[in-house]
Amino acid sequence: MVEVKVADGLTVGQVAEASGVAASAVRFYGQHGLISSVRTSGNQRRFGPDAACRVKVARVSQRIGLTVAEVAAVLAELPSDPTPADWGRVHDALVAEAEARIGDLRTQLQLLSSGELLCQL
Amino acid sequence: MVEVKVADGLTVGQVAEASGVAASAVRFYGQHGLISSVRTSGNQRRFGPDAACRVKVARVSQRIGLTVAEVAAVLAELPSDPTPADWGRVHDALVAEAEARIGDLRTQLQLLSSGELLCQL
């Protein structure tokens, strides 16, 4: 039985397991400002309880098509210990992005169907 | 006035201008099999009249989300001097791909809205 002391925060490995990504990815996201951490006296990272959640949201954002830098910008809006309303704004921003992507795909579909590409010579 | 002799094919620069991409991109697509060319006695590439069109289709395909290798696979179906029916099959494949992407985006949207991400602690 492994006792997890939440008091001083989650380690890299714990965030990795909770969010379903590799530990290397957790460090990468930390470097790029998607998640923040404090350091122990021995220089190890300790993350807040929302870290895993932020990683999951980051992953979905990436699948929607945002770059890591863009995800960082979106998550930068979140204060530490965010309220549901804070998350709501993030949610809305991501929904808007996804809908914009869908709109772009529809545009490409129209381009394809419109004979615009001049392929029948 | 620049006389363009279509008889022995288009040069890299002509394909680049006709398709709206850089000459380096035309060579890149050639290397990766999206467009084929013959060589002059002086080792220069000469493209067929459909080259610019293939490049345009490739660009749209990339925007849809296909990799260059995937675009190459789609375009490999096209015989030289393709019929409208041949282009039709390419068109259909790309439309299907785009719709699949839209479906994926919708899935991400649902994930976002379903509280699945466990952000409200």
Next chain:
DNA sequence: CCTTGACTTCAACCATTGTTGAAGTCCTAG
């Protein structure tokens, strides 16, 4: 023939998104 612009190859570089490995340090259970 000669100049000039367009072409040739090849290697190096850019950004993006991580993974992998080496060498070393920390933390915790026993």
Next chain:
DNA sequence: CTAGGACTTCAACAATGGTTGAAGTCAAGG
């Protein structure tokens, strides 16, 4: 106290999609 696993940094590697530059060759007009 000590062994072990988990952590640290840093650099190198990988794939993707090209761009840029160097050094040299081709093609066409005058």
